[in-house]
Amino acid sequence: MCNKVMGGGSEGRAITLVEGGEETPNKPMYRKSEIKARVDRGEALVMFDGGVYDIEPYMTSHPGGKEVLTEFLGEDVSEAFRGLGAGYHEHSKVAMKQLGKMLIGYVEDGAPHHHAESAGREDQSVTFEVDREKGVVLQVWKLGSQYDKWVHTPDLGTDPLRFFDNPVLELFSKTRWWVIPLVWLPVAFAAISSAVVHSETSLLAALQFATLGAFLWTSIEYTLHRFVFHSVPTGPMAITMHFLMHGCHHKRPMDRLRLVFPPAAxxxxxxxxxxxxxxxxxxxxxxxxxxxxxxxxxxxxxxxxYLHYGKNHVGTYLGAMKTSHMAHHYKDHSVSFGITSPLWDHVFGTLPKPNAQSTVQT
Incomplete structure (x- = not known):
């Protein structure tokens, strides 16, 4: 239940929401016409269950792309958020938590608002707090048994996490996407060229063997992702290494400078x-x-x-892969281990299951 205490005025009218015995800070009431006017002035406001949210911080990091959100600005997104209607999908508890952090007020005469601010509150069960102003790599081991829950509670935002206090180490912990083909494609070309030039291998045979190697990679990718990167680490060294190898990506999925693997690693x-x-x-x-x-x-x-920052082409192979990968991050991290191909997810039964209980911490 929530009890509302309102003052006078229009946009200045405030509301106090009591949830579970806790009183939340006062927030203003907005008429729908006021919300529309603010959107026309360039603000990114939406309505959800009687609440008003400024989603500007989320526009660039929305997994479905900025364009999807733009069409809903100034509108009530309650049904779309819950997947009610053609072309919509139900959002996760993580998405609800992120939305709750962006609450700025309530719709005048809007629907009762029960959960937005409580959804946005930080998890109080994690007793050690990581200081984001300092390098996080040398802190995460202190989380101990709480690390797995912490790292699978995704952060909102695209700004890179601070890994190290040392600026040189911090610089080399970040990788632009174009570095990967720049480093590894010449190595691949040199390897196959050497085979053709220094043996009796024909170009056709070399390409056939290379195709076998590309297929082999899909199984390596699946195996590493499922059984190494998603193992639960114990001990300070294991936790630190896990965070460096993969945990950092689950903690902040839209950190574009840590989406690809540094060549040194x-x-x-x-x-x-x-x-x-x-x-x-x-x-x-x-x-x-x-x-x-x-x-x-x-x-x-x-x-x-691409799965994180490419446009979501609904109904295409890449669109389906993007949806599956976002489910891995924001709904259930025990499924969807294939990135290049869903083949091994099909083989081993790790495709996302409709209406499955979320394993992502909230």
Whole structure:
């Protein structure tokens, strides 16, 4: 139940909302005409369950793209947010929590408003608080058993997390998307060229072996993502390494400077996998397979960047992959491990399940 105490005035009219015995701060009341006028002046306001929200901070980080939100500015998004109606999907509890942080007031004569501010409150069960003004990498281990819940409570925003206090380390922890093809495609080209030039391997055979390598990459990608990156770490070193390798991405999914793998961090994985391939196959075949796997990896990282920042083309393959990956981040992180392809999710039954209970912490 919520009790409303209103003062006089229009936009200056305030409301006190009592939820669960706690009184929330006063917030103003707005007429719908006032909301429309503010939107016309360039503000990003929407209405939801009788509340008024300024979603400007979320416009650029919305997983479905800014364009999707633009058409709803000044409107009531209650039904669309719950997936009621053709073309809409039900949003997660994480999305509800993020929306709650953007509450600025209430609609005059609007629907009763029960949950917005309480949804936006910080989780009080995490006793150690990470100081975001300092480098977080050397703090996360202190979370201990609370780390898994903390890291799977996604942050709103696109600004990079501060990893290190040292500015040089901080600089090298960030990677632009174009660095990946710039570094790894020449290596892939050199490997397959060496196989063709220094052996009797034909170009056609080399390309066939490379295709096998690209297919092999999809299984490597799935295995690493599911069984390594989504293992639950214990101990300070394991927690710190997990955060560096993948946890940071789940904590702030729209941090565009940490969406792709830094080459320095990827190098040990590439060397290890390349060594295993060379141990299992003849040298010239191994070079071609490694080349294809590297191209597959580049497609993985570029595809991953697109899934977060590319336009959502509904009804297309990429649109379906984007929807599936957003479900992985914001609804259930125990599904949708494939980035390049959903093949292995099909094989092992880890596709998103309709109406499944969320495993993402709120």
């Amino acid at each position: 990827a190098l040990p994985i590439v060397v290890t996998l390349g060594g295993l391939i060379r141990a299992a196959l003849p040298h010239h075949v191994a070079l071609c397979v490694t080349s294809g796997a590297l191209v597959g990896y580049v497609c993985y990282d570029m595809g991953h960047y």
